Structure formats: structure tokens, C-alpha cells
Amino acid sequence: MAVEAFAPAKINLTLHVTGQRADGYHLLDSLVAFCDVGDQVRVRRAEDLSLQVGGSRVAGVPTDGSNLVLRAAEVLKPAGQGAEITLEKHLPAAAGIGGGSSDAAATLRALAQLWDVKLPGEADLLSLGADVPVCMAPGAWRMAGIGEDLTPLPPLPSCDILLVNPGVAVSTPVVFRGLASRENPAMPQDLPVWGDALELSAWLARQRNDLQAPAVAAAPVIGEVLDALRASGALFSAMSGSGATCFALFEPDEGQAQSAAEDIRAKHPDWWVAAGCVL
Incomplete structure (x- = not known):
């Protein structure tokens, strides 16, 4: 079996x-x-x-x-x-x-x-x-x-997602050492329930990935990935974790994520590119 x-x-x-x-x-x-x-x-x-x-x-x-x-x-x-x-x-x-x-x-x-x-x-x-x-x-x-304090949330609204990695290895310790500050505000205590992909993306635009700037400084190609995602017509884009993978959110079931994936893949055949949907 x-x-x-x-x-x-x-x-x-x-x-x-x-x-x-x-x-x-x-x-x-x-x-x-x-x-x-x-x-x-x-x-x-x-x-x-x-x-x-x-x-x-x-x-x-x-x-x-x-x-x-x-x-x-x-x-x-x-x-x-x-x-x-x-x-x-x-x-x-x-x-x-x-x-x-x-x-x-x-x-x-x-x-x-x-x-x-x-x-x-x-x-x-x-x-x-x-x-x-x-x-x-x-x-x-x-x-x-450090990852142990987990609070389950209601399912997120339907979103298509595009993941792009430029194929560079980014050292997590180096990224953390590049932080301008280690004492930064948390997210709001009470998180909203987002009605759709547009609401979620608008809220995310007011939040942060504090590791994004030091990761871009360590590997400037991440900035190129973010520029490509911003130009794709996405609702929102940012880096995930300590990098180097970046993501973009799109309205669901409209084919925009797949079209953007094909366009970025054609322009950057050495990048890893994958389109899907948020679970």
C-alpha cells in the first residue's frame, strides 16, 4: 500500500x-x-x-x-x-x-x-x-x-497566484542581519475578513515584509522580479519569506496569472515561474 x-x-x-x-x-x-x-x-x-x-x-x-x-x-x-x-x-x-x-x-x-x-x-x-x-x-x-504561535483564520477569498524565483540563493542570516530594525509593529490585533481578492490585496498593500528590502539589497535581481510582477497587472505583489521567491495575486479564474506567467517565462527563461490558486 x-x-x-x-x-x-x-x-x-x-x-x-x-x-x-x-x-x-x-x-x-x-x-x-x-x-x-x-x-x-x-x-x-x-x-x-x-x-x-x-x-x-x-x-x-x-x-x-x-x-x-x-x-x-x-x-x-x-x-x-x-x-x-x-x-x-x-x-x-x-x-x-x-x-x-x-x-x-x-x-x-x-x-x-x-x-x-x-x-x-x-x-x-x-x-x-x-x-x-x-x-x-x-x-x-x-x-x-518563532512559528509556534498559530491562529487559524477563515479561508481567504479566492485568488489566483503567480510565483517567480530568479534562481539565486539568498542567505537567511544575511537578510536578517540587513534589517534596519528588529523592533517593528505587528499586524493589527484583529484581522479583517476579506470579501474578495481586491479587498485582501488592498489590505496587504498596507502591511509589510520587513525582510524584502534587505533581501533586495543582498540580491538585486529580486527587485527585477518584483518589477516584472508589478508590470503584470497584478492586484498585489511582494516577496515571500526571506526570498528569493516573489508572488503576485490576481482575480480568480480570469487567466491573468497564467498569461503573466507565460509572458515572464518568455522574457526570463532562466527564472522559475508557476501559476496556481490560493488554497
């Missing part, structure tokens, strides 16, 4: 850096969403744990214990159990869209079903990374603290 799980891209629609703990971890306040662009995980029973990786973004993805997928499996694994794990990789790595964390979360969901065991608790999830807890149940979330 094989069990499959989808690992969707995680998008930080906002990312406010609100402080820094004594241990160095930054405190965040973020509106998180997921979209139907992502990776796929498949697991089968086996004597030992193993990982095979395929897909369009397979280059450079490790298959040993340094891969978060295998680390997650080891956290969950009951004595005497094993699994053959296949990861079909389509999201770029280290790109600000939670690819590795979402892969780990999907692996945990699939293996829990395969082995008929409970999912790990919060401490074990956080040990795998600050983004893993929010990736366990893809949807709309307010994520605060």
Missing part, C-alpha cells in the same frame, strides 16, 4: 519582524497562506527508511539524512518500522516558500497514516524547523512568535 500527500508552497503574504529573543531567534507576525503549486510525497512500507527524489527540481536535493524529509521520518518512526519515501520535487529549495518544511510535514502526515501512529507534538515539530508546524495543516494562518 502506498500513501500520498501533497506538499504545497507556503506563502508569507505579510512578514512583520517584531523583535528578537535572547537566543537569537527573531519574533515574527505573519499572514500565511498556501497554494496548489507544490511537491508530492509517496510512502510505502519497507524494512528500512530510504528516500528517492525525482521531479523537475531534483538537482542538488540530498537523499541522505541531511534532507528534512528523512529527519522528520526519524522523529515519527516506531521501533521496527521502515518506509520507502519518494519525493517528487517541483519547488525550488531555500526559496522562501517553505519547500523543505512542507515536504517534511507531508511526510509526517503520510507516514502517520501508513504506520497508524499519532503525529508528533509541537516540540518535536519545532525541532525540525520553525515553519514545520504551520505546514502540518495547510490553510490560512496567523503565525507569530
Whole structure:
């Protein structure tokens, strides 16, 4: 028997850096969403744990214990159990869209079903990374603290989304070091319920990703991506996470995101470009 799980891209629609703990971890306040662009995980029973990786973004993805997928499996694994794990990789790595964390979360969901065991608790999830807890149940979330303070939100209005990554690796520590301030205002205490994509986009335009400016300073090509998205007719565009992936929101079901994807792909064939919809 094989069990499959989808690992969707995680998008930080906002990312406010609100402080820094004594241990160095930054405190965040973020509106998180997921979209139907992502990776796929498949697991089968086996004597030992193993990982095979395929897909369009397979280059450079490790298959040993340094891969978060295998680390997650080891956290969950009951004595005497094993699994053959296949990861079909389509999201770029280290790109600000939670690819590795979402892969780990999907692996945990699939293996829990395969082995008929409970999912790990919060401490074990956080040990795998600050983004893993929010990736366990893809949807709309307010994520605060270092990622452990999660508040579920009503579903976001229907939006098409375009993701673009210019293929550069951006060092998260470098981006954080480039912050002008680590003590910035959070989002409003009470978040609105947005009626449609236009309302959501207008509200997002009044919020921030505090990591965007230092990321652009570290990798100016991110600014080129943002310029291309602004020129696409999108309702709103910004960078996700610490970069380098940027996103743009469009009215749903009008084909604008796909048209913009085709145009940007033609002008920048070396960029990763994917269109989809917000989950």
C-alpha cells in the first residue's frame, strides 16, 4: 500500500519582524497562506527508511539524512518500522516558500497514516524547523512568535497566484542581519475578513515584509522580479519569506496569472515561474 500527500508552497503574504529573543531567534507576525503549486510525497512500507527524489527540481536535493524529509521520518518512526519515501520535487529549495518544511510535514502526515501512529507534538515539530508546524495543516494562518504561535483564520477569498524565483540563493542570516530594525509593529490585533481578492490585496498593500528590502539589497535581481510582477497587472505583489521567491495575486479564474506567467517565462527563461490558486 502506498500513501500520498501533497506538499504545497507556503506563502508569507505579510512578514512583520517584531523583535528578537535572547537566543537569537527573531519574533515574527505573519499572514500565511498556501497554494496548489507544490511537491508530492509517496510512502510505502519497507524494512528500512530510504528516500528517492525525482521531479523537475531534483538537482542538488540530498537523499541522505541531511534532507528534512528523512529527519522528520526519524522523529515519527516506531521501533521496527521502515518506509520507502519518494519525493517528487517541483519547488525550488531555500526559496522562501517553505519547500523543505512542507515536504517534511507531508511526510509526517503520510507516514502517520501508513504506520497508524499519532503525529508528533509541537516540540518535536519545532525541532525540525520553525515553519514545520504551520505546514502540518495547510490553510490560512496567523503565525507569530518563532512559528509556534498559530491562529487559524477563515479561508481567504479566492485568488489566483503567480510565483517567480530568479534562481539565486539568498542567505537567511544575511537578510536578517540587513534589517534596519528588529523592533517593528505587528499586524493589527484583529484581522479583517476579506470579501474578495481586491479587498485582501488592498489590505496587504498596507502591511509589510520587513525582510524584502534587505533581501533586495543582498540580491538585486529580486527587485527585477518584483518589477516584472508589478508590470503584470497584478492586484498585489511582494516577496515571500526571506526570498528569493516573489508572488503576485490576481482575480480568480480570469487567466491573468497564467498569461503573466507565460509572458515572464518568455522574457526570463532562466527564472522559475508557476501559476496556481490560493488554497
